[in-house]
Amino acid sequence: MAGIPHSMQSHAAHHGHTAAHPSELFGAEHERDEEPEAGQTGLLALGTTVLASGELEFDEDLTAVKHDEALYSAVNTMKRHKTITYDDIVMSQGVRQSVYLEYIKWEIDTENTFLELPLTIVVLVSFTILALYILHQEQLYAIEEAFERDIIENANFAWSGYFGHKGIDQVMSVADFWSWMRLGFLSLLGRSQWLYSEVAPEILGGPVTAGTSYNRATLPQSWLFAGYEKPAPVANDHLQYSKLVSGVRMRQTVSAAASEHCIFPSLLDGQKQRGWLQKPCFPSELGLLSPELQEAENFQGLERQEFLFPDLSSMSEMTRKLLDMEDGCHSASLSNSLESCLCEWCKAQTPSQPWIDERTARIEISMLLFNAQYGAYTYLSVNFMMNRGGHIHAFTHCLSAFVSPFLRPFSELVLTIIAGILWIAALLYAAVAEIWEIISTVRQSSKRFYKSLWQEYLGFWNFVDWMSVLVGTLTISFWIQGRLAVSAVNELMPAMIQASLAPDAGYEEIARNVFASAEVMSKAKKDMELTMMIYPLIIMLRIFRSFEAQPRLAIVAATLKTAAPDLAHFFMIFWCVYFCFVVSSLLFFGQDLESFSTLDRALHTSFLAMFGDWDWIGMRDVGMMRSAAWFWLFMIVMVLFLLNMLLAIIMDAYQVEKFKASDTTTLWQQVLDMIQRRRQYQRGERVRLADIFEVFRKQYKGKEKEMMSSDRMISVEYLVTHVTRMPYKQAYKTLVNALKRDEELSNGFMSEEQVNKQVESTLDAFAAKIQAVKDDVEFVSDQLDFWDRLQAPGDSEYDFYFGAEGHTPDEASKLWIHNSISSISVELQHLFARGLQRIGAWQDEFECEQSELNENLLEVHQVLAQLQDAVQNLQAIVDSMDGNKEENPNPG
Incomplete structure (x- = not known):
């Protein structure tokens, strides 16, 4: 009786079938719940009830269940092992509103963040095109490199003939x-004057112009x-x-x-x-x-x-x-x-x-x-x-x-203007979106605006968005400032050209003004280049934000987050050791090598040395053995030990995140899912998640914080009733997904080490249970062996152990045997209850697998039936074609 398998009830309820009554399993009538009389034989029926969720509920008022310790233990064990699925909870209880709305908001934010990725890429591409065509660094490099090389190579002194050997x-x-x-x-x-080639000296055998009319003095x-x-x-x-x-x-x-x-x-x-x-x-x-x-x-x-x-x-x-x-x-x-x-x-x-x-x-x-x-x-x-x-x-x-960014070929100018419009539009969009979010946050909050902004709005990604807007705005302002400075030089150029063609007393004043304007122009250009250099780094952070919405793309950022605690402790050690080496190099090489002469230079040079860029020739001049001792110690500690430990920490975190993302949706699948949801919305097969969220916002009159903290239970019927045109299937699916996400957040992700510990703990518990069964079997074996060797009444040993005062030997023997058998029966009941409990669990798993196999076989039968119908249809078509041929034979 203690081994009734609950899998029959749960499995039947799970598939929507009527569960067999437990009385049928025991072979007795349901009404027989009273305590059996003495000497009564047969099995006792248990009162059970199948709940709406598929749970098997036992009637605890049965006298037999309460008085029979083994049976009561078996019933409690079965109740503890009820199988409850997400579907059961959704259908019977529903989902807390806070859990459901957190899921809906998370889905909305994830989709919006993912949709920002194309926009961010457009911003990056447009900014790149704009920067390339406005700066034209290759042209400026050609000009500046020519000027600098001319100063270095051609401005020579200490002349000897036609050659200057000092620069x-x-x-x-x-x-x-x-x-x-x-x-x-x-x-x-x-x-x-026009320059001509040099004349070879006589030491080389005479000038090459000998015998010709070539004469430098007569050349124009x-x-x-x-x-x-x-x-x-x-x-x-x-x-x-x-x-x-x-x-x-x-x-x-x-x-x-x-x-x-x-x-x-x-x-x-x-x-x-x-x-x-x-x-x-x-x-x-x-x-x-x-x-x-x-x-x-x-x-x-x-x-x-x-x-x-x-x-x-x-x-x-x-x-x-x-x-x-x-x-x-x-x-x-x-x-x-x-x-x-x-x-x-x-x-x-x-x-x-x-x-x-x-x-x-x-x-x-x-x-x-x-x-x-x-x-x-x-x-x-x-x-x-x-x-x-x-x-x-x-x-x-x-x-x-x-002089002007618009004096360019037409095709390049058009592309530059398009890129500039796209980039400025993206900046305005980001600024308007952030301002609207600030307004919404302040409106929805019951606190003062500065508290609501500090507690509910400010965050890392909001800071990144505002930084992109700020740096972009500064870039535009510095570009305008630079253009104004260039315009000032352009305005002075006519007067400067006129003064150059016809020099007069005002020449020097105009030249001073030109130099002053050129200084302003140069500084404005450098400021613009600095802000333009920073802007792509801000865009890089925004790209990482968009990557977080796709699990496969978020592996890098997730790896850094997972490794952050270990990295924080590691870098405390790393920087302490590294700084000690830097100070040592500053004291050791600083007086002889410029690259180690200051703290900042020593920091940079030592950092380069870790990655293989060092000046060993210069270090060796300080002292071969002393330099080698410092260099060997630096390489062994910093490179072989610490850098490899850093790599190990990152790779360990990467393996964890890669394992998490192994079963997640790929980028292309996520895009296809979004397209499919869009088509389903257009066909009226689903509603947008934003519409669901907006329904609850209207119910709470925009008080989002109160709405998100409510513990009201949300059912499928509630969603279908209150959300316009929401299909039953979508309501049911969103509730189940909300439960799954809530459990994932509460349980977290188990690392490989934690999984190994859990498996080890389970194996230890299983070994302890096996040992307990083994001890019980040994005890039963000892008892049986004892009874096999039990002697007849009248034996001195028997009388010593089993004799009872006031009873005849037969009565005493019967009494002892009755007590021993009763005790053994109770122990065997507990033992068999535990065994049947394990058998019940195994049977549950077997039935689930058998159910899946039956469903697969059913699908195979359906496919075969469809194939058979198709073959029959083809056969009928072939027969009809043959009949037409016989009626209309072709004479050819």
Whole structure:
């Protein structure tokens, strides 16, 4: 009786069939629920009820069930093992409104986020096209690289015949600077004659022109080509294709001069210190290490301004001005003609002094060039940084901007305009969507607006959306600012060109204005490029947000989330160890290698070393064995250990997320599902989830928080009744899916380690149960063996153990046997109840599998029947065709 299988009831209820009454299973009448009389034999019927959910409910009022311990235990065990499915819960109880609406909102948000992916890709593509066609970096690179290479390779000094063997990198002193300016740089500006190839020296066997009429002295100095207004080379041409706009400007940064800035040992007397040094100190942080390009973009604090104007001065006059700047008008003062000195700053000093002195920290030589081939301005600056160690760092830097972004081929211009419209429209859409979300949040919340925004609106993805809008807006504003700055230069160009064609007294003032506008134009261009560089990174975050709506695409982001706790602890160790190595490298190599001389440089250089980029030759010069010891230790700890541990952490998390997503929907399947749902909505076979959500919003008058926290039970009938045109099938499916998602969220995902532990725990429990059964069997075996060896009454041992005072031996023997058998019967009842319980569970699984097999067989029979009908129809068609042939034979 204790082993009644409940699978019959649950399985029948699950498939919609009427369950057999338990009395039929026991072979007795249902009405016999009273306690059997003494000596009564046969099986006892149990009272049961099949609930609407398919559960088998036992009548606990049965006296026999209460008094029979084994039977009562079996009934309770069966009740604990009832099979309840999601379908049963939905049909019998329904789903809590909070659970259901959380599912609906999650589905809506997921679909909306997924639909943002094409829009985000359109934004990225349109921005890319817009940036490429507006910036045209390849054209600016061609211009700037030509200018910089010309300065480096062709501005040579220390001439020997036709060759100059020193360039800008060999400017090591102030004297070298003036040599480079007069002999190298100035020659680039003053090419007033056509250049010809060089003549081979006689040491090579005589000039190749021997015996010919070729003579450099008789060759023309200029050529008037077809279409030219003037013979080439044209005045102020630079590298044939560019034009010098407003001359050359020379400025410098000077340091303060004071004896208080000098640093001496504290034991020396201050007066003696100054008397021994005999000059003040000039502190400066410029040029400590190799300068970076952005240092040339600082236009503040530059003074001692002088100009070289090829339009106003000849080559000899410009050379003379450089000489006056070098000697501080000393030559002019010796000839008693100081007013003839061309260095305005030098002769304004009392006494006059050279333009460069020990206070000089930076020299900037700048000029504005215009390239009509691409329609671009280029602000070219040659910078000399003089550090207080005595070394001079020299480098060139170019900042370019196009005259107009609309002077392009028609096809390119149309594509640029379309891309710009799409990108600006996407920015406006994102801004309007976020503003509308803010308004909705404030309206739906009962709190003050700032609390509702802080608690209910602000989030990481909202921050990303606003950052994309903000950076995009800044990009547009900087682009407009840059265009306005270029327009200012364009407006000055007519006056500058007129002054260049007909130089007058106002030339220098116009040139100063042009240089000032060019500075503003250059800074605006760099600001725009900076914001444009940041914007794709913001778009990358938005793409990751859209990827989260697709499980297969979200693996990367999910991997980082899963590994985040481990990564946080790992990086605490990693950065501590890495920083120790960085400080060690700073102290060890910093004095000898520039790449390790500062903390930021050491951080970067050590980071590159972890990935295989290091300067071993420079490190070796510090000391072979000492450098090798540091390098080996760094590679073993940072690369072999820590980096591989980092990779292991990420790969472990990736395996977990990949296992989660192994059974999820693919991207293409998700797209097809969305298309199918759209078609079903158009055919009236389903309603939109947003419509379902809106029905509940109207019921709660827009109070979404109250609506989402309600525990009201929602049934299929409720949804069909209250949601207009909602099919029964969709209502039922959404409720079941809501239950499934709620259970998944509550249970979470078990990792492989947790699964292994659970399996191990289950096996241990199963082994304990097997051991208990084994002990019971051994006990029964011992009891049976004992009874097999039981002796007859009158035996001394029997009398000792089984004798009873006041009873005859027969009565005592019968009494003992009766008690022992009763005790064994109770134990066997418990034992068989547990066994039958396991058999019942096995039978449940077997019946489920048999049911699925029956359904598959039924489908196969249906398919065979359809095939048979099709064959019969084909046979009938063939027969009719044969009959037609016999009635109408073809004579041919």
